[in-house]
Amino acid sequence: MSRSARARLMVRGINTPRPVVSFAHFGFDERLMKTLRKSEFATPTPIQAQAIPSALSGRDIIGIAKTGSGKTGAFIWPALVHIMAQEQLQADDGPIVLICAPTRELAQQIHLECKKYGKPYNINSVCAFGGGNMHEQIMACKEGCEILVCTPGRLIDLVKKKGTNLQRVTYLVFDEADRMFDMGFEPQVRSIADHVRPDRQCLLFSATFKKKVEKLARDILTDPVRIVQGEVGEANQDILQIVHILSNGPSKWTWLLSKLVEFTVLGKVLIFVTRKDNCAELAKNLKESGFTAGLIHGDMAQYDRTQVINEFKKRDIPILVATDVAARGLDIPSIRTVVNYDVARDIDTHTHRIGRTGRAGEKGTAYTLLTQADKEFAPNLVRNLENANQNVPSELLNMAMQNSHFANSRSRYGGGNRKHFSLGNRAQRERPGFGSHSGPSSSTSNIIVDSSNPFDYDGPSTKKTTTVGPMTDWRGGSTAPSGTNRTSAMKAAFQSQFKSSFVAATDTGLKSHSVAVPSSVTQKRTGQTSKTDSTSTTKRSRFSD
Structure with a gap:
């Protein structure tokens, strides 16, 4: 896989396997490798390079890639390895691998690929879809098939007529999942996923992935590896x-x-x-x-x-x-x-x-x-x-x-190929700070503090300075430079709030300006003082006069 292709491949998940660069790294046996060489595959596509190692390690997968990127091989080749690791089918057993596709044509195409790559292993594949002969499809399933490629509606019909069952399914694939939802197959898709054993391996592939399909993925997948090639739903640049x-x-x-x-x-x-x-x-x-x-x-x-x-x-x-x-x-x-x-x-x-x-x-x-x-x-x-x-x-x-x-x-x-979260060529609008009652361009008369210590305050100053609203410096009334200075505006607002809520202490003590204390606290402390012995020495409360 080239460096540019790897850069456009986004992978998310816990402990995701590393991608490979050659078919030899997959560990396929000679029979499958021989079939791949006949198919004239040179190197894995980016989606195959990441998805196949993840599938071979037993992980659930969400695969999103552009059309023509090799998604079909990414789930068929690991399926063959999965089947060969399972026990042989017995009489009346259902399929081991279940692949659901939205349309008949796509199901037939996947079926042909399964037959081509499964032939060296004597793996039997059956394709079931609406419009085909129901009796022939039931008989083919009863004869035994390791792979069943089907449309969702016809699969449910086969299960209801006891033409097959899902008890042996341990590898579940939904191809073009968003298209299934567009065609109204959401109830069928969820029903199929609910009737397959919970310890199965599940893979979802598509060229686009909408929000409702992402919700399905959260419901039916366990710690999936999410693989995105390029932008979601983007067109093929080839x-x-x-x-x-x-x-x-x-x-x-x-x-x-x-x-x-x-x-x-x-x-x-x-x-x-x-x-x-x-x-x-x-x-x-x-x-x-x-x-x-x-x-x-x-x-x-x-x-x-x-x-x-x-x-x-x-x-x-x-x-x-x-x-x-x-x-x-x-x-x-x-x-x-x-x-x-x-x-x-x-x-x-x-x-x-x-x-x-x-x-x-x-x-x-x-x-x-x-x-x-x-x-x-x-x-x-x-x-x-x-x-x-x-x-x-x-x-x-x-x-x-x-x-x-x-x-x-x-x-x-600003037009062009800009992302919608950027500001483009739009200028930021100036706005007043907290506590201001005027816009940034209006001139107002503000009371300012002469002292550099905000706690050394002895009433409002008679000096008034015309400044620009929230731009007034909270320490000395200096005007902020042009542009929005939110820090100075916030300081001025906090200073105004401080002056209206607190009274500064003086050198003569706390008598003239006592801090406000609830009356219940004052009465309680007064009562406690009167009950004590007059001859005893009591500690003076800092709240008393």
């Missing part, structure tokens, strides 16, 4: 983001036709739209224009979706038009260009959209097309570009400035 501001919807179609041939020469092209009907319409128009294009959206049958993705992976289809169902977790190689034909519904979805390119350290380009109807999304896009050190077009910035909240924040914090 992706060049280009934003075009167009006049209207038809202009986007004209732009796409003019660029599509160039894009297909470079590699596969993934085009994102927001609505399902727009997805079908755009794919139809592309086919009528002579392009070979496929489409994928949530209303398609699972068989059709799988077939289209496989054809796109093999490059039988160079162009794929998709809704956000394909935006999370899919690892399709050779995607060089992503086009956001319609803007995403939020910046997290945008991050995952563009993350389909620039995978595993490769370079990619993402184009985002905006019209005036998308001006509410512009502020979020500006911040996303700035955090990824990307160029922000002036047209986009002007569009974002039409948002009053964004415009106010830019003027307040």
Whole structure:
């Protein structure tokens, strides 16, 4: 792991294992190392370099890293080591490793990786998801599987139908946890975690991590190692983001036709739209224009979706038009260009959209097309570009400035790539000190003390000096230099409070100016004195006259 990558890796936790720089340091056996060499992995990615040693040591993990950073390998490879250390499965035993993913496509992708790396060990993996044949999935689980990759809803269905059980699960993974919450799977996720034995090892991975997911992590993880690569939810800096501001919807179609041939020469092209009907319409128009294009959206049958993705992976289809169902977790190689034909519904979805390119350290380009109807999304896009050190077009910035909240924040914090906790170019406002009744610019007449000893006070002085409010020096009335001197202001306030609350002692004793004592104390002491023998010598109280 390079020094720059290590600098962008933030690790928190108790007794966290040190990161490694080579696959040889993981201690994997020769069978797994041989499979890794076939996969052409040179060195571990930063998230793998830190997460795998933590997982191998049995620690719970919160892994937050940009898309395409190798999170899948970070939990699959330790899972294989974990399985080999367990007893063999018996009849009617459930899985040892349970991996939950939010979408069918992501579950299938993880399943393929598990099969590839588990084959040398004869480890059986089963993928269960909604839309698949329930009976076939139940039979596959009953035949015995060490790894079960599933969506949360289908897992609960399998458990209710007694197709599997969670008694042997000791390694639990939630991938894209925030996406599960966005899709409404929070009750299912918590139910799954509650029904797995409490001494399990649990890992949560995602590209973004929202507050409600962090609350889940506190509830289900024990002393986790928190690993953050870069900024939370930031875009991949290996992706060049280009934003075009167009006049209207038809202009986007004209732009796409003019660029599509160039894009297909470079590699596969993934085009994102927001609505399902727009997805079908755009794919139809592309086919009528002579392009070979496929489409994928949530209303398609699972068989059709799988077939289209496989054809796109093999490059039988160079162009794929998709809704956000394909935006999370899919690892399709050779995607060089992503086009956001319609803007995403939020910046997290945008991050995952563009993350389909620039995978595993490769370079990619993402184009985002905006019209005036998308001006509410512009502020979020500006911040996303700035955090990824990307160029922000002036047209986009002007569009974002039409948002009053964004415009106010830019003027307040000075614009640019500034953090929101800094003052930017804002000048500090002068304010009066404690006890002052006037602003810093108004002239007031203040009573000052002539003596340098604040306790040597014999009534107010007749000398009055016009000074600047709280700037008066508490010792001699000297005016403080320009600027806010809060120390002098506080001293002046305390002096004023002292003069109004206390009376100074004189050389003649305490008779003339007695310190105020509660009457109950005085009466009690007087009564005690009268009861004593007049001939006896009593000690004079310092409270008596």
